[in-house]
Amino acid sequence: MAMWQSFLMGLWVNMVNMDIETGYELAPYTPATPVPGCGLHRFILCLYKQEEYIDTTDPSLYDSNFMQLGFSITGFASNYSLGDPVACNFYVSKYPERED
Template sequence: MSMASHVEPLIVGRVINDVLDLFVPTVAMSVRFGTKDLTNGCQIRPLVAANAPDIHIVGRANDLFTLVMTDPDAPSPSEPSMRECLHWLVVNIPGGGDPSQGEEVVPYMSPRPPLGIHRYVMVLYQQRSRMVAPVPTASGVDAARARFSTRAFADRHEMGLPVAAMYFNAQREPASRRRHY
C-alpha cells in the first residue's frame, strides 16, 4: 500500500483543509487503542479511548518526532467555534519508539464529544532538532488546550509539513448505554 493512499481518507474526512495542508506521508505510524488498530475515519467509543493509545513510529533512533492530537470539531461539528481543542502534545519522541519515550508537554485527554460526531486527529512531525519542551503550569495546560492551531504550532517551531497523520471519529455514548448505579 503506497503512502499516498494514506492521504485520501484525510482529504475525504476534511482533515486536510480543516487542520492540515496537503502533504505526502513519509513515516509509518501505527495507533492502537487496547486491541483495536486505528484506521483512518474509524469509529472509536470514547470509553475505548479513555487511555492514551499505543503508538509506534517507524524511524531511526536519532530521529525526533512531535505528536499533536486535536479535536477540530469542538464544541460541535456544525459550529466548531473552539477549533482546535488540544488533546495531547508530546515532543522529542525517538524514531522506532513511542510517545512514552518523549516529553509530554500537554497530557492526554480522552475524547469527550458533547454533541455530534467529532474527529480526533493525530499528527506526526519530524523535528529538525531536540526541542526544549515548555513546562506549562496547571492553569496553562487548560489555556493551551483551547483554540490550539496545529498549523501555527508547526510554523512556530519550523517543522514543515507533517510526516504522518491519522484520525478517528467518536460521539457521545447514548445515556441508555451508561450504567446507572
C-alpha cells in the same frame, strides 16, 4: 452552520525513534469525551518529524501555547519548523445515544 474549534488532546516533543517514552510531554493526553447531544466530533492525530531539539526549559514555549481549546497545531508546527505532518489518523466519535 456548525461551529468548530480545535482541541489539543496531547503533545510530546523530542522523542527518539518514535518512542513516546523518550519524549517530553508538553500537554498530557486527554481522551476523546464527546458530551451528550453535540453530535459527531472529528479527531485528527498528527505525527511530525522533528529535525531539531525543542528546548523545553524556554519559558516562551509555555506562553499560552497549550490552551487546549483553540490550540493551533499549524501555528506550533510553523513556530518550531516542523513542516507538514508525515502521518495522520482521522476518526469520528459521538456520545452514545440512550436506548430506553
